[in-house]
Amino acid sequence: MRLRQRPSEQIHADALKMGIQKAKSGCFSCAENYFELAKQHGATEEEICQELTAVAVPPKQGLTRRELIRLAAAGGLAVSAAGLFTTTSHAAVPTYWGTDSNSQSCCQIAQNFYVGRMGYGGEPSGDGYYFNTAAASAAGASNTFGYWGVVGPDSRGSYSAYDWGKKQADNAWNAWYHSPYESYIHGYTVFGDIESGFGGWSAGNYGPNQDVINGFCTELYNITPSNPVVWPGIYVSPNTWSQFFGTNFKTATSFVLWLTGCDTCGGDICDPCDNSCNTLTTVAARLNSTVVNIGLGTMKPVLWQYWISDCDCGDFNVAIQQNISFSAITGGSMYSSC
Numbered sequence: 249m250r251l252r253q254r255p256s257e258q259i260h261a262d263a264l265k266m267g268i269q270k271a272k273s274g275c276f277s278c279a280e281n282y283f284e285l286a287k288q289h290g291a292t293e294e295e296i297c298q299e300l301t302a303v304a305v306p307p308k309q310g311l312t313r314r315e316l317i318r319l320a321a322a323g324g325l326a327v328s329a330a331g332l333f334t335t336t337s338h339a340a341v342p343t344y345w346g347t348d349s350n351s352q353s354c355c356q357i358a359q360n361f362y363v364g365r366m367g368y369g370g371e372p373s374g375d376g377y378y379f380n381t382a383a384a385s386a387a388g389a390s391n392t393f394g395y396w397g398v399v400g401p402d403s404r405g406s407y408s409a410y411d412w413g414k415k416q417a418d419n420a421w422n423a424w425y426h427s428p429y430e431s432y433i434h435g436y437t438v439f440g441d442i443e444s445g446f447g448g449w450s451a452g453n454y455g456p457n458q459d460v461i462n463g464f465c466t467e468l469y470n471i472t473p474s475n476p477v478v479w480p481g482i483y484v485s486p487n488t489w490s491q492f493f494g495t496n497f498k499t500a501t502s503f504v505l506w507l508t509g510c511d512t513c514g515g516d517i518c519d520p521c522d523n524s525c526n527t528l529t530t531v532a533a534r535l536n537s538t539v540v541n542i543g544l545g546t547m548k549p550v551l552w553q554y555w556i557s558d559c560d561c562g563d564f565n566v567a568i569q570q571n572i573s574f575s576a577i578t579g580g581s582m583y584s585s586c
Contacts, residue, residue, distance in 0.1 A: 347363075504574040505580075
């Protein structure tokens, strides 16, 4: 088991500081590596741009315009013709398209990623329900992830609430290796699915509920690889979060927020199976105007389930990252309703 000595926020700040120092010394590849580490621990491209811009002038004390553009290009950051960074708080976020559970992309929507069920609760090796092998094959193994149905503390048996969360994290990671569809799943991030249907949750039972999710997130973080850094994920709606955990709760370990129940199947979103309108445009518009600003436990959404099978068609999602391991995004509010 790996033990971490520094909180993510400290790594974030130290990596930015070292990146700037390396950039000023002329080692741009070194700086790029530190900025990538900072992004893994919650830094945004806008924040990196602001830090670089701050040391760009005057040239004798900071970076020259040419050096600034060189570093930006190495890091994949956008630069305007004037040599200024174009990333702003109003910039559109990237969009990657995917599905979960039984659903496969259709109707001209890409299958950039897929998230399938691995199991739930106390199952030591998972189960074979709600996994679409065609979707997983289309996305590719490195872009296929698993979710685990987390059971609440009312069904913990002889475990403490915290240890019940840890036990489920151990089961989930074991299923990553040994579940019926493990050969399809190479994406490292494992999502805990928090909803009443898996049982064991009582609204207002905040202390034990919080202990379960803290145990789950912390254990997953400790037992998954450290290179790349693998954050646990949580699938949850704002309504479920407030009922089970309260509006002032922050997990001990950062997590990748997979948001649902926020304008999901909204009237301003085109049905993914309706060819008479543009799903990609309407989803991207809502993602940028509202969803990216939602916060739960100070985490911002990385994935958003914009359509569910209860509305027809299937379970469709959009993500703002695409990698073998999603990165947690900090800096959101403690709690936002939709």
